[in-house]
Amino acid sequence: MKPLFLANKMNKREFIKKTALGSASTLFWPLTSSPCLKVNLTDTKFMQEITYKEAVHVIETPKGLRCLICPNECTLKEGETSDCHNRKVIRGKLYTLAYGNACAINIDPVEKKPLLHFKPGMPTFSFGTAGCNFSCLNCQNWEISQVSPEDIRSYKATPQALVDAAIKQECSAIAYTYNEPTSYFEYMFETAKLARKAGLHNLMISNGYINPKPLMEIIPYLDAANIDLKVFDDTTYQQLSSGKLKPVLDSLQTLKKHNIWLEITNLIVPQWTDDMEYIDKMCKWLVKKGFENTPLHFSRFHPAHKLLHVRSTPLKTLLEARKIAKSRGVNYVYIGNVPEIDGESTFCSNCNKLLIQRKGYEIKANYIQGSICPECEHSIPGVWS
Numbered sequence: 008m009k010p011l012f013l014a015n016k017m018n019k020r021e022f023i024k025k026t027a028l029g030s031a032s033t034l035f036w037p038l039t040s041s042p043c044l045k046v047n048l049t050d051t052k053f054m055q056e057i058t059y060k061e062a063v064h065v066i067e068t069p070k071g072l073r074c075l076i077c078p079n080e081c082t083l084k085e086g087e088t089s090d091c092h093n094r095k096v097i098r099g100k101l102y103t104l105a106y107g108n109a110c111a112i113n114i115d116p117v118e119k120k121p122l123l124h125f126k127p128g129m130p131t132f133s134f135g136t137a138g139c140n141f142s143c144l145n146c147q148n149w150e151i152s153q154v155s156p157e158d159i160r161s162y163k164a165t166p167q168a169l170v171d172a173a174i175k176q177e178c179s180a181i182a183y184t185y186n187e188p189t190s191y192f193e194y195m196f197e198t199a200k201l202a203r204k205a206g207l208h209n210l211m212i213s214n215g216y217i218n219p220k221p222l223m224e225i226i227p228y229l230d231a232a233n234i235d236l237k238v239f240d241d242t243t244y245q246q247l248s249s250g251k252l253k254p255v256l257d258s259l260q261t262l263k264k265h266n267i268w269l270e271i272t273n274l275i276v277p278q279w280t281d282d283m284e285y286i287d288k289m290c291k292w293l294v295k296k297g298f299e300n301t302p303l304h305f306s307r308f309h310p311a312h313k314l315l316h317v318r319s320t321p322l323k324t325l326l327e328a329r330k331i332a333k334s335r336g337v338n339y340v341y342i343g344n345v346p347e348i349d350g351e352s353t354f355c356s357n358c359n360k361l362l363i364q365r366k367g368y369e370i371k372a373n374y375i376q377g378s379i380c381p382e383c384e385h386s387i388p389g390v391w392s
Contacts, residue, residue: 008334016371052213060106062094063193064221072101077140078254079217081299088250091141091190092136092155105136105191108161109169110151114176118368120184120212121343124302124389125231125268127363128370131210132173135185136194137161141214142249143237144313145276152186166198170205179231180208191215192225199228202293216250222261231268231390233258233304238273238280239289247279260296269300272343275320277308290335299336300356300388305329308346322348328387339388357385 033243062185066076074094081089088095091106115366117129125302137159139152149161164172173181182203188195188211199209208230215234234255238244241252262269273289275281293301299376305328325342332340346367353363353375364371374381377390 010165014033019287035183035351038055053296058191059097059102059104059109061197062103063120064218066102068076068204072096074101076221077218077311078251079216079227080218083111088227089140090142091140092158093136095155095157097225102190103158103193105138105288106192106194106197107163107165108136108156108160109134110137110156110159110165111135111148111163111185114178115184117180117210118351118365118370119181120182120233120270121211121272121304121341121351122210122231122268122270122323123304123351123365124132124181124212124270124339124387124391126208126390126392127373129180129208130176131180131182132169132176132178133166133182133184134169135183135188136191137186138190139187139214140190140216140250141187141382142246145308145317146312147309148185149312159376166201168196170201170207173202173207173211174205178207180210182212184209184210184212187214187216189213189221192198192217192221196225196228199225202383203228212249213258214248215255217254217258221263222258224264226262226267229262230268233268233272234262234264235271235272235274235279235287239285239292240282243279243285244335247276256292259298263296263298263301269282269298270304271298272304272306273328275324276314277317277320279314279317281324283327283331287331287335290332290337294336302337302339302341303332305332307342309344325350331378353387353389355380355383358383361386 010388056122068082071082073080073082074089079090083089083096085096094101112134114129115133117125119132137151137154137156183195202209209228211229211232236255237248243253244250296333305325307325309319310317327339329342336358351365352361355362360380362375363373374392375387379388380387
């Protein structure tokens, strides 16, 4: 789902008129989904031209500067920009264009990420920038993910300004989301360090396409992640997103090994990722590798970006995928983007008692006692308090 604020949707004059309340140094974003909440960014340098910060994880090669943040490992010469649109060689150094340049900010329930077994109902301060290291044909946020910060209107928000805003709005977590946070790694990393120091949780909503070294750098500051596992076939992965399967699987295993609470999303795209053989192989791999208690979200595709001609995912396809996952031993399987069914409520995997009833992102009832099913006393995996 798109963030309610996109910086490129209004010019600077409109932004100031709509958001400045009493002081030019205090800016607000009104949130239509939660009228009582306002995002307050108090950095006096908040709205400026794009800023640049020297990138990390770079080596010099005879062919140019090579970025080692993600498996794309772009090698760039003077003036060239990376595949993620966020890294550029300027005067012989590689710079990130995303640092401090947020273009999408909102306060979301944690269920929207989706994270259904991590502190239900918790408000999250969610932000993103331009750019992504994938080029998904079905991208929902392509207006920001497939462009550079140089090509979109962004507003300067330092890591400290984001943390201060999250605290002021009584959010318990910061979510790195809307576009791929790997592409703004330096921004995420510095914000995450400050957030941890301030007692906030850090949530990474990611495609998992990140090299091992930067992933290990950010892990000490992460509390939870949702990783988008697009399809269990490498050829389709490359054709649909331009990425490869193995690095994503490696990231999943690394996050699990280091006890980051993890949930997995699989968007089922008709004609692309709806082959039940792929889904069956994925679920068998997940159980074999110890992910049987990792919540798995099958999400309905809606026409977007370059797949506008493809129909939405039929409900029967999603139900069949859920059936396969459960038959292979995945204990917590959800269906997303289908509000007309009870696809996102949590049931005990032992006795099938309803534990959390949800309607969309809203919690209607929560019967979990600590982390225990009140009916059979089975321990429910998750971070509940």
